[in-house]
Amino acid sequence: xxxxxxxxxxxxxxxxxxxxxxxxxxxxxxxxxxxxxxxxxxxxxxxxxxxxxxxxxxxxxxxxxxxxxxxxxxxxxxxxxxxxxxxxxxxxxxxxxxxxxxxxxxxxx
Numbered sequence: 001x002x003x004x005x006x007x008x009x010x011x012x013x014x015x016x017x018x019x020x021x022x023x024x025x026x027x028x029x030x031x032x033x034x035x036x037x038x039x040x041x042x043x044x045x046x047x048x049x050x051x052x053x054x055x056x057x058x059x060x061x062x063x064x065x066x067x068x069x070x071x072x073x074x075x076x077x078x079x080x081x082x083x084x085x086x087x088x089x090x091x092x093x094x095x096x097x098x099x100x101x102x103x104x105x106x107x108x109x
Contacts, residue, residue: 046077
């Protein structure tokens with residue numbers, strides 16, 4: 001999985017490092033649930049230009065898994081292409097959006 005994960009102020013930051021077919025949701029959810037007091041997951045799309053249907057499915061699964069634990073997913077650095085795709089597929093409203101990681105963390109804390 002080409003994802004860099006780090007924790008900042010009880011927020012898990014998952015930076016996608018390159019375009020990929022999907023996210024390994026099992027590893028990511030396990031990391032989040034094993035970390036104490038996680039307030040949110042921030043997914044950084046700033047290095048990603050396009051996504052496919054498998055990634056959309058992974059995002060929906062991730063949303064469903066974290067919703068059970070009241071952990072919101074925030075997306076940052078989303079390109080216009082990805083934003084339009086999420087809107088067309090009616091997935092956009094499931095997530096919170098900010099331009100940068102800093103803005104996302106500030107909104108949570």
